[in-house]
Amino acid sequence: MTNPLLEVKDLVIRRGGAKILAVPYLAVGEGEVLAVIGPNGAGKSILLLAMARLLKPDEGQILLRGQAVTRGGDLDYRRHIALVLQEPLLLNDSVFNNLAVGLRLHGLPRDEVERRVKTWLERLGISHLARRQARTLSGGEAQRTSLGRAFALRPDLLLLDEPFSALDTPTRQALLEDLQKLLAETHQTAVFITHDLDEALMLGQRVAVLLAGDLRQVGEPGEVFTAPSDSEVAAFVGVETILAGRVTGEVDGLVQVSLNGRRAEAVGHAPAGRAVYLCLRPEDITLWPAGEVPVSSARNRLQGRITRLTPQGALVRVTVDCGFPVVALVTRSSAREMDLQPGKEVTASFKASAAHLILR
Amino acid sequence: MDIIWQGLLKAIQLLFSGDPEVMQITLLSLEVSGTATLLSLLIGLPVGSLLALGKFRSRGFWLSLVNTGMALPPVVVGLAVSLFLWRSGPLGDLQLMYTPSAIIIAQTIIAAPVVTGLTSAALQQLNPRLRLQLLGLGASRWQMVLLLWKEARLPLLAALMAGFGSVISEVGASMMVGGNLRGQTRVLTTAIVLETGMGEFATAIALSVLLLALAFLVNLALTWIQQRE
Numbered sequence: 001m002t003n004p005l006l007e008v009k010d011l012v013i014r015r016g017g018a019k020i021l022a023v024p025y026l027a028v029g030e031g032e033v034l035a036v037i038g039p040n041g042a043g044k045s046i047l048l049l050a051m052a053r054l055l056k057p058d059e060g061q062i063l064l065r066g067q068a069v070t071r072g073g074d075l076d077y078r079r080h081i082a083l084v085l086q087e088p089l090l091l092n093d094s095v096f097n098n099l100a101v102g103l104r105l106h107g108l109p110r111d112e113v114e115r116r117v118k119t120w121l122e123r124l125g126i127s128h129l130a131r132r133q134a135r136t137l138s139g140g141e142a143q144r145t146s147l148g149r150a151f152a153l154r155p156d157l158l159l160l161d162e163p164f165s166a167l168d169t170p171t172r173q174a175l176l177e178d179l180q181k182l183l184a185e186t187h188q189t190a191v192f193i194t195h196d197l198d199e200a201l202m203l204g205q206r207v208a209v210l211l212a213g214d215l216r217q218v219g220e221p222g223e224v225f226t227a228p229s230d231s232e233v234a235a236f237v238g239v240e241t242i243l244a245g246r247v248t249g250e251v252d253g254l255v256q257v258s259l260n261g262r263r264a265e266a267v268g269h270a271p272a273g274r275a276v277y278l279c280l281r282p283e284d285i286t287l288w289p290a291g292e293v294p295v296s297s298a299r300n301r302l303q304g305r306i307t308r309l310t311p312q313g314a315l316v317r318v319t320v321d322c323g324f325p326v327v328a329l330v331t332r333s334s335a336r337e338m339d340l341q342p343g344k345e346v347t348a349s350f351k352a353s354a355a356h357l358i359l360r
Numbered sequence: 361m362d363i364i365w366q367g368l369l370k371a372i373q374l375l376f377s378g379d380p381e382v383m384q385i386t387l388l389s390l391e392v393s394g395t396a397t398l399l400s401l402l403i404g405l406p407v408g409s410l411l412a413l414g415k416f417r418s419r420g421f422w423l424s425l426v427n428t429g430m431a432l433p434p435v436v437v438g439l440a441v442s443l444f445l446w447r448s449g450p451l452g453d454l455q456l457m458y459t460p461s462a463i464i465i466a467q468t469i470i471a472a473p474v475v476t477g478l479t480s481a482a483l484q485q486l487n488p489r490l491r492l493q494l495l496g497l498g499a500s501r502w503q504m505v506l507l508l509w510k511e512a513r514l515p516l517l518a519a520l521m522a523g524f525g526s527v528i529s530e531v532g533a534s535m536m537v538g539g540n541l542r543g544q545t546r547v548l549t550t551a552i553v554l555e556t557g558m559g560e561f562a563t564a565i566a567l568s569v570l571l572l573a574l575a576f577l578v579n580l581a582l583t584w585i586q587q588r589e
Contacts, residue, residue: 052496083496102497
């Protein structure tokens with residue numbers, strides 16, 4: 001990556017002698033949204049706090065535009081970033097004043113503060129709450145205020161630590177879509193921490209996988225999910241077929257998706273023309289020898305050629321090229337019965353209900 | 361029964377007539393205890409904040425010390441201050457013994473641990489992640505502390521009131537280092553002791569009513585502010 005905004009080099013954090021985080025190298029490009037995923041306890045929040053210089057690493061350094069951040073430069077660095085945490089952590093004051101907090105801390109003039117606060121109240125749809133006391137807000141409203149507070153600063157880097165995990169599903173979904181829009185509109189550079197793969201796919205242009213304090217893989221979502229670097233990443237990720245497509249319509253409650261010229265159906269809702277990811281777990285794909293008519297209610301059938309077989313204990317992971325890679329999981333005996341080999345033509349089928357849609 | 365009734369009647373008379381001596385005693389009490397409370401705030405706010413927000417190994421020890429200090433017997437404080445201010449004591453040359461300043465010193469020592477301990481508790485009650493959040497928005501350490509004080513303004517106000525309450529009503533230290541000198545170091549509490557001892561119940565009751573009224577008014581102000589929020 002040329003001219004990354006932020007670099008983390010040789011970062012090591014220890015607690016009680018044990019290494020709890022080790023990141024040899026991680027870069028965030030200007031205007032990029034990097035999603036950091038991992039299970040609970042993987043060290044994601046610790047990484048974020050280290051990136052915010054709120055946690056001193058035992059080893060390693062943080063570089064902003066190539067310049068290492070030194071101890072004396074901490075405050076100056078923190079004025080280039082903005083942090084959004086899982087809890088909104090608003091002050092006992094009005095929504096307006098909460099949005100203004102960061103701006104006032106930075107010493108911006110009054111009229112500029114007012115202008116930016118009004119802009120962001122509107123962009124987040126909370127103008128009507130400006131005079132309300134923060135403690136009377138709902139979870140979603142409070143988190144919108146917290147987002148507004150951070151965005152208003154126009155930080156070089158926005159750091160978000162699972163900002164929506166404490167919210168109910170519909171509120172979370174609405175906020176995710178709004179955040180996706182805002183990040184795109186503002187070209188804001190951001191690092192987004194989550195344990196939810198869907199969120200990572202929705203927001204991240206690149207994904208970094210953190211497991212047990214170790215950075216295991218960094219790459220584009222398709223890359224990480226279809227070619228996980230090791231079995232632990234694969235196990236965490238669980239979804240190995242991610243197909244980029246576009247919605248062509250909706251019929252009978254089923255969304256029609258065009259995938260590189262092939263067609264598939266998925267249960268869900270999305271407007272025509274929308275770019276989506278269609279995600280499949282390997283165990284949801286059934287393989288049939290080519291020429292055989294699949295006896296199942298599965299509406300989706302893709303013809304392809306086997307490119308790779310990877311044994312996995314009593315199972316075999318089969319990669320099929322249908323114009324795009326599709327990964328299926330079959331038992332060893334099934335693989336033997338069907339005489340699955342690289343180069344063999346097969347039909348991969350899956351139910352519309354097994355296809356998981358994510359808005360891109 | 362008659363004593364009480366007579367006493368109450370004379371007390372009402374004294375209060376409404378605006379007796380100059382009663383007024384002087386009341387004003388001196390306010391001045392002395394008010395000053396002591398302010399000084400204890402100047403000590404207690406920063407020290408309490410340091411104990412709440414700082415990270416150092418002996419923190420637990422100092423917190424325990426402060427909490428113990430909250431229960432310091434005023435007479436013990438009176439004794440300690442007397443030892444220092446006595447003519448032959450280390451600070452005898454300052455000639456502060458039996459002056460209002462001596463009472464202020466003693467009352468500050470009584471109120472400071474109260475304000476410190478309650479300030480520390482008030483700040484510790486705030487969400488610890490709030491500090492991270494404020495720093496993560498570009499606050500300097502000092503800006504963060506100011507915002508935390510603002511956030512904890514109600515319990516901090518309560519700490520201040522508790523400090524005042526602990527000194528406006530104490531008598532031991534005031535008596536020992538003040539000497540209860542008429543027109544000079546006679547405050548409400550020491551005056552009540554004196555008048556009761558002389559059997560002047562009317563005066564004693566009048567002074568008690570004033571003392572209670574002061575305490576009540578201060579609490580009323582605090583409650584009003586709290587309810588407004």
